[in-house]
Amino acid sequence: MAGNVDLSSEYEMREQIGKGAFGAAFLVLHKETRKQYVLKRVRLAKQTNWQRNSTLQERDMVSKLQHPYIVPHVTSWITQGHTVNVVYGYCEKGDLATLMAKNNGTPFPEATLKLWLCQMLLALEYLQVQKVLHRDIKTGNIFLTAAGDVQLGDFGLATYRETEGDRPEDMNLVGTPHYMSPELLSQKGCSFKSDTWSLGCALYELTAQRPAFNAFNIHGLVTKIRRHRMAPLPPGYSAEWGGLVAL
Known part of the structure; x- marks a missing residue:
């Protein structure tokens, strides 16, 4: 309390x-x-x-x-x-971004990624019921417990959202650029869909061991996100998972 x-x-x-x-x-x-x-x-x-x-x-x-x-x-x-x-x-195994770096490119098993996706979707569903927008979902804000479950943390940029109508604060560019949705970058505002997009970027990154979108500068990054330009996933995963993770 x-x-x-x-x-x-x-x-x-x-x-x-x-x-x-x-x-x-x-x-x-x-x-x-x-x-x-x-x-x-x-x-x-x-x-x-x-x-x-x-x-x-x-x-x-x-x-x-x-x-x-x-x-x-x-x-x-x-x-x-x-x-x-x-x-x-305390999440004993730290955040997923740090875990990826420690693994040095070793891929996560598909079954593990599916479990994490289900757990994060349940967390997002709960937040939507609570009218909470996280606004900074990324691998660095998803933490792993000793039991192997993931937990969403760091609500420093989160805000309450009563409706899907536009509000001035929803138009602000907050969050981490690599995970921002096309709607947010087009100044159409932040919504619950934006959090879902960010989660998709995180799952792509966990699968491919690289960001879903990357560029030499912010202009190039924004262009790639708006046009959904990202590299294919590496081999070793099912077509079902590839289709699910593709944004």
Whole structure:
């Protein structure tokens, strides 16, 4: 649950596992249960009003999301009025982008990719019911548990979406360029379909071990995405899977 009681003393710092412009992520150990979690700390002091509101919205949003394929929120608090602390479940095998790099080109089994796709589609279905747009689905934001299940995380760019009508904030280009949908790049706005497109790009990348769309500059990248220009998938996968992953 989200609260304002400082729970820092309940956790033992193990190591820093990530760092951003306004904060960092730490692997921590709960002193009583001896269970590992991830503590994300974000400083509000130097953020713009938009960034501050986004950080506080993320804290509130993740506290309400409960799904087996979304990284679980454990608790949160604000210290000294300017540092947001959020404790998340720990995915022992890290994110899929890092896992791909460690595998050094070794392909994932088709059965594994199908399992991950089903799990992510269930997560997206749940988010749509909750009226939540993730807006930054990519391999680096999909995490793998010790049991081999995937969980969607990092809701820093997420927003609520009540209807499919246009809103000013939906027209903003937010997210990671390689995963942006043609509609978003054409300034038609962000929708639940945009999240599905981004997931498709992630699955292509996991299959081919390379981005679905790549170019030397942003103009070339946008052109390829709009025209759906991507390289064929490597051999070794079924025609059924190839047809499913093709965007």
